[in-house]
Amino acid sequence: MKLDKLDFAVFFIVAFCLGTVAIAAYLSDPARQPARVAYLYPALAAQQNVWMATINDPSAQQQASFSEFGVYDFDFSPDGRWLAFADRSGSGTVTLRLRDLASGQVRDLVDCVALAAYCTSPVYSPDGKTLAYQRAESVGAGYGLSRIWLIDMTSGSYETIPLIADSQVVGHSAIWSADSNTIAFYSADRTQPGILIYEFVPRDGSDIQLRFIPSSHGTMGTLSPNGQQVIFPDLVRRNDQFFSHLQIADLATKEFAAFTDANGPWDDVSARWSPDGETVAFARRYTDERWTPGHQLYLRRKSAPADALTPIAYDERYNTSYLRWNRSGDRLALQRFPLWNADGTDGSLSRPEVWAHDLATGQSHKIIEDAYLPRWVAG
Numbered sequence: 001m002k003l004d005k006l007d008f009a010v011f012f013i014v015a016f017c018l019g020t021v022a023i024a025a026y027l028s029d030p031a032r033q034p035a036r037v038a039y040l041y042p043a044l045a046a047q048q049n050v051w052m053a054t055i056n057d058p059s060a061q062q063q064a065s066f067s068e069f070g071v072y073d074f075d076f077s078p079d080g081r082w083l084a085f086a087d088r089s090g091s092g093t094v095t096l097r098l099r100d101l102a103s104g105q106v107r108d109l110v111d112c113v114a115l116a117a118y119c120t121s122p123v124y125s126p127d128g129k130t131l132a133y134q135r136a137e138s139v140g141a142g143y144g145l146s147r148i149w150l151i152d153m154t155s156g157s158y159e160t161i162p163l164i165a166d167s168q169v170v171g172h173s174a175i176w177s178a179d180s181n182t183i184a185f186y187s188a189d190r191t192q193p194g195i196l197i198y199e200f201v202p203r204d205g206s207d208i209q210l211r212f213i214p215s216s217h218g219t220m221g222t223l224s225p226n227g228q229q230v231i232f233p234d235l236v237r238r239n240d241q242f243f244s245h246l247q248i249a250d251l252a253t254k255e256f257a258a259f260t261d262a263n264g265p266w267d268d269v270s271a272r273w274s275p276d277g278e279t280v281a282f283a284r285r286y287t288d289e290r291w292t293p294g295h296q297l298y299l300r301r302k303s304a305p306a307d308a309l310t311p312i313a314y315d316e317r318y319n320t321s322y323l324r325w326n327r328s329g330d331r332l333a334l335q336r337f338p339l340w341n342a343d344g345t346d347g348s349l350s351r352p353e354v355w356a357h358d359l360a361t362g363q364s365h366k367i368i369e370d371a372y373l374p375r376w377v378a379g
Contacts, residue, residue: 035326036080036378037333038064039354040071041371050074050085051368052377055331055356058367065099073373075122075131077153078327080378084122084131089113094120096133096151098158109151109158110135118143121172125180129154132163132174132183145170145188163198164210171196173220177227178275184230186220187212195220195232197251203228204252213249219269221246225277228252233269236262243267246282260284260306269295270321275329278302281312283321293339294319297332297357313357313364316340317347326376332357333374334364 035055040048047070053061065071065085072086072094083099095112096119099105109131112119116138123132131151136143147170148163163174163183171185184197194214202208213230215221221232228251233244246259246268259280260268265288272281280302283295297320298309313320313334322335334355338347351370357363367374 035331035356036376037354037356037367037374038074038076038083038377039368039371039374040073041368043352043370043372046070047088050083051371053367055365055367058365061368064101072120073122074375075124076375076377077124078126078128078378082153084109084124086120086122086133094118096122110149110160118146119149120146121174123174123176124153125176126178127180130180132176134172134174135162146172148172148174148183148185169196169210175220175223177223178225178277179227182223182227184220184223184227186215186218193218195230195249197223197227197230199227211251215247217244222271222273222280224273225275231259231271231273231280231282233271234262238263243287244269246271265290267295270323272323272325274325275327279329281323281325281332283323284309292316294337295321297323297334312359312362313355317342322372322374324374324376327378330359331376332359333376335372335374 036052037055038050038052041051049063049067049071050065051061052064064083067087069088069090072088074085076083081101083101085097086094087097088094091113093113096109098107098109110119118136119133121134131153133149134146135149136146149160150163152159170188172188174183174185176183181201182199184195187194187196193216194212197211199209215232215234217233217235219233221230223230230249231246234247235242236245244267245262248259249256265286267285268282270283278301279299281299284298285292285295296314297312299312300309317340318336318338320334320336324333334357336353336355338350340347352372353369354367354371354374355364356367
């Protein structure tokens, strides 16, 4: 059967439309976009939203969330398509929402307003199948201590359950291992503070899923990609002052050791393991003649001597204490604060800044001022 002119025209139009949609979908796929950093902006405004910028053209930033009352914090799915964000409400609660960056559609993940709960800090598992978050239940006029909850991102209903059924196991600041089998978080139990490590399938073949590392610092630290080691800050008192140094715990050998010397002339915070598990980035401020007003960023190979450090993005005018690796481990997103202006004047009226650092070139450049909490989009 031959196509007449009308049939051919219809066929051509349909084919053209389908091709255009396919090309647009291909080009708009977040995973195919150039390297981008997301952040909360503007930092000093009454409300913040999630914005994104490519590291090569940071001036062309795009808004990724449109919250009326502001976003508390957020995370992206590993493929960069989905934005999970903690959305403030007018009633004082914080709820979890999900935005499809391709279509712009937004829906509730957990309706924490209806639950009268305070839900924050979404963190995607590396396989994208699960989202961990913090949830504090309403207690009288306020909220109780937060617990770690999970959302099944593979189900259409986004079912949510607590990570640990025991309601007395409280905590915050969840972090995943690279294989999504382990979650570590800081226990907020005031009677027994420390770090809890939960394995869905215990690696040693035992039936012990939950392990505890004592620490009074109050912060989580960093979990190795293989889920077997934790580097975390701990407090030490020197000359009637408190400082931090880094310890390392090996879950397989059940051994503890100093990653940095507790008696050294420094204050070490904010460690972050590289994706390959071989390098640790951390913020240090020396307390001897090498002193700087703010913490500077250093890299150390896990197996290298304690003094084999490589400074990166070094600038005495800045305090750098928040950092995130990209998935390939060749770039870092940094949150920095200028303590002094370029002309030497006091920077107390300055605003936080988001920077990107390229390890291959050794170059750092500022993405934006008046922004904080940087995250990589699609690694």
